[in-house]
Structures are given as C-alpha cells and as structure tokens.
Amino acid sequence: PFNVSGKKLDSMDPGPMGKSDPYFDISIEVPIISATSSSSSSSYGSHQQQHVPKRSIRIYRSEVVMKSLNPYWSGFILNTADLGGSYDSPFTINVIDWDKDGGHDLIGSVTTTLREFVFGPVLLGLVNPEKEGNIGYQTSGGFSIDNFVPLP
Numbered sequence: 001p002f003n004v005s006g007k008k009l010d011s012m013d014p015g016p017m018g019k020s021d022p023y024f025d026i027s028i029e030v031p032i033i034s035a036t037s038s039s040s041s042s043s044y045g046s047h048q049q050q051h052v053p054k055r056s057i058r059i060y061r062s063e064v065v066m067k068s069l070n071p072y073w074s075g076f077i078l079n080t081a082d083l084g085g086s087y088d089s090p091f092t093i094n095v096i097d098w099d100k101d102g103g104h105d106l107i108g109s110v111t112t113t114l115r116e117f118v119f120g121p122v123l124l125g126l127v128n129p130e131k132e133g134n135i136g137y138q139t140s141g142g143f144s145i146d147n148f149v150p151l152p
Helices: none
Strands: 002-007 022-031 054-061 091-097 105-112 122-125 142-148
Antiparallel strands (some): 022 054, 022 091
C-alpha cells in the first residue's frame, strides 16, 4: 500500500489566505494501436526508431482534500501490472486543484517509477509547465511518498 501527502503546495484559490483543494491522479502512457499502424513488411533487425503515438490512461484518482496546502490522502493500493508491469515503468502523478465549477487547475506533476520508492520515504518536486521557466520558479510544492510496502 501507498501512503502519500502533499507538501507546501501552491495556493490556487485567490486571496492572502488562499488555499487549494487538492487531489491527485496517477496515469501511464500507452501506445495507440490502430489497424494502419502495423506493417506487413518485417522490420526485424532494423535500428530505426519510430515515433509511436501514445495516450494517457488514468489508473488512479484520490479523494479531494479541501482547503489544504499540506494534504494527507487516504492510503491506496496499486497493482504493479497497472503501472506497466515493472518497477522501472514510468508513470505520472498530477496534483490538481479541484474547483466547484469543474475548471480544475494543475498544481504540478512529476514522472517517476516504483523503484524510486523502495528504499524509504521520498519527496518529489511538482512542476507546473505553465510556470516553468519563470524567474525564481523552482517547484509548485512536493508530493511525498510517506510509506510504500510492496505486496507479494
């Protein structure tokens, strides 16, 4: 099981005492397979890299923690197969500010692997692509893996 939390998340609600209403999701990238993407000619032994279009599939979504910049989310379990089948398969964690009107805003995201969690707690920096490159911008807070126990 996973136990996770957010640390010093960016405030997405207006005002000097603004907070966020964060939740997170976990997604993987999978290739888009279509009838036209397969070829009848063999490319065995070819060293050419082909661009394979991909799409993102959400495999988990947490509950919303209202009015918090340091949320603790409920523990959860993910199957390694759902994350690509190995400890080295990349997946993306998106931390999002929930809005009543449905216009949810990305706080930040990070791409990681299960292997990064096996040696103990880890704090991952969340990056918001809209803020990246701004003078003085470092992160939009952190996503903390507080406890990770692989199941047999």
